[in-house]
Amino acid sequence: MSRARVRWNAQPAERAARAGALRGLRLGGEHLLEVSNQRVPIEEGTLERSGTVTVDEANLDTVVSYDTPYAIRQHEELEYRHDEGREAKFLERSLDEEGAVILDLIAAQVRRSLRG
Template sequence: MADDEDFLAVLHRVDEGMDGLMPIALARGMEHIRGVAAGLTPVRTGQLVGSASVTVDGDEAQLFYPGPYARRQHYELDWRHTKGQALYLEQPMRTEADTALGIVSDTLGGAFQ
């Protein structure tokens, strides 16, 4: 019975560690995507790329570009930019997903140390 109690205590500590690390892990993963997206974001004044922010709420992370023109800049496939491109957020969400998940996984691995 003592071994079962020790095992349950370890599981409880791991669970608490995971809960505590989850927001940090999600933020790190999404910050990686924000960094890649910043290099693809259209730049005229720099306001759009500088306004990107990452928020974490529970087990969800969000990368947000505020402003009335962020959505249009993202989806206008016919617009030509001297720096940046359309789909500046969608592309890194696809191409960097494995890297971001690896960052989350590596961070959560700290719960087992």
């Protein structure tokens, strides 16, 4: 009877998976911002240009946000009238519709990193 001893060093795999997750979070956030920008109310483009993606590497979180004094009001006010294709809830609806795509982007980057 032959024996084999296997030692598993998980650290390289964990580092690779984390690096892939971070890339995926960035790509997913950029995708969400792009889709949301196609819906964001637009008059001069200031709100659209204020959109950013921030990745918190420590917590593996991504935030997509708009930074104008009126961003929240434009997002939440359902009674405002907008140009065709532009709407309130532009970020929320984009996330609802693109959530599966974003998860696929993250998963693909993790798989890619693990293949090394």
